[in-house]
Amino acid sequence: MDCKQSNEGNQSPIQRFYAGQSILITGGTGFVGKVLLEKLLRSCPNISTIYLLMRPKRNKSIESQLNEMFESPLYDRIREKMPELRKKIVPLRADLNIDGLEMSENDKTLLIYNATIIFHVAASVQFNLKLEAATMINVNGTRFILYLAKRMQKLQSFIHVSTMYSNCYERHIEERFYTYPIDYKNLTNLSRNTEILKISSQWPNTYVFTKAIAEILLENEGQGFPLGIFRPSIITSCATEPIAGWNDNDMGATGIAMGILSGFLRFMPGDGNLRINYVPVDFTVNALIAFAWDVNHLYRKCNNQRPDHGAVFPTPSAC
Numbered sequence: 001m002d003c004k005q006s007n008e009g010n011q012s013p014i015q016r017f018y019a020g021q022s023i024l025i026t027g028g029t030g031f032v033g034k035v036l037l038e039k040l041l042r043s044c045p046n047i048s049t050i051y052l053l054m055r056p057k058r059n060k061s062i063e064s065q066l067n068e069m070f071e072s073p074l075y076d077r078i079r080e081k082m083p084e085l086r087k088k089i090v091p092l093r094a095d096l097n098i099d100g101l102e103m104s105e106n107d108k109t110l111l112i113y114n115a116t117i118i119f120h121v122a123a124s125v126q127f128n129l130k131l132e133a134a135t136m137i138n139v140n141g142t143r144f145i146l147y148l149a150k151r152m153q154k155l156q157s158f159i160h161v162s163t164m165y166s167n168c169y170e171r172h173i174e175e176r177f178y179t180y181p182i183d184y185k186n187l188t189n190l191s192r193n194t195e196i197l198k199i200s201s202q203w204p205n206t207y208v209f210t211k212a213i214a215e216i217l218l219e220n221e222g223q224g225f226p227l228g229i230f231r232p233s234i235i236t237s238c239a240t241e242p243i244a245g246w247n248d249n250d251m252g253a254t255g256i257a258m259g260i261l262s263g264f265l266r267f268m269p270g271d272g273n274l275r276i277n278y279v280p281v282d283f284t285v286n287a288l289i290a291f292a293w294d295v296n297h298l299y300r301k302c303n304n305q306r307p308d309h310g311a312v313f314p315t316p317s318a319c
Helices: 013-018 031-043 062-069 073-081 083-088 105-114 131-151 184-190 194-200 206-221 252-262 281-303
Strands: 022-026 049-054 089-093 117-120 157-161 227-230 234-236 278-280
Touching (some): 022 031, 031 281, 073 083, 105 131, 117 281, 131 184, 227 281, 234 252
Parallel strands (some): 049 089, 117 157, 234 278
């Protein structure tokens, strides 16, 4: 759908769901977050507000970073057709590398009383990051966002972006939670313990290991409200929208393609009988937006009521 105000009767159920919502996005300045922001503004222009958690950079305020980000060709259609949508974006200072995210009390209060949908996209995707650092971002960062979510007065949907490889040691992966012989509450303190390192060795890197632990954190401490875990595969360039082939990083498939085209990468090991699990970022974002609506729909269906604060969200087996 093009970015234009729609009459109520012409809107899809998903667009009607997003009308008037105040959305919190973590990782909104990353690859997926940028495309998610653009799609929400363009296809659901009746959104009330989008809060972006942003980490300040040296000698550059979060407002300056946001203005610079919005100069990207990714947002050309929005700037040209609906420039007023830029005013809906509210940047908030936060840092997942710091315990508690270093958010001000005013910003916390703002989110607690206003945010209605959460897209927790932020994460460290570095495969070689030390376990302690990966735990701080991917597990403790998720814990703090969950802590905020539990206090939100109007929360209707909380989507946590994980990865298809969080349980990659399994030959067949199901849409369910998995259990591990580890206490996630003490993972930060035990990250140098030899037993923890032995347990984590069944995962190929600290990224997928800590994303798996974050899922268990959410299962155990995320009862009581509409929570969904989204597991995409390897996310790559836009397929069609808003710009076919758009990408702004050199990670994953893009990095490999750059290496081949530059002549630097001449060969790499592989199995020609296997398929690579790539998914375009615009497909991913479309699914994310629909998923938040679906989680809320299931929430109301299971509770037979509107998603009022304090209602109990049953586990999938109970619904």
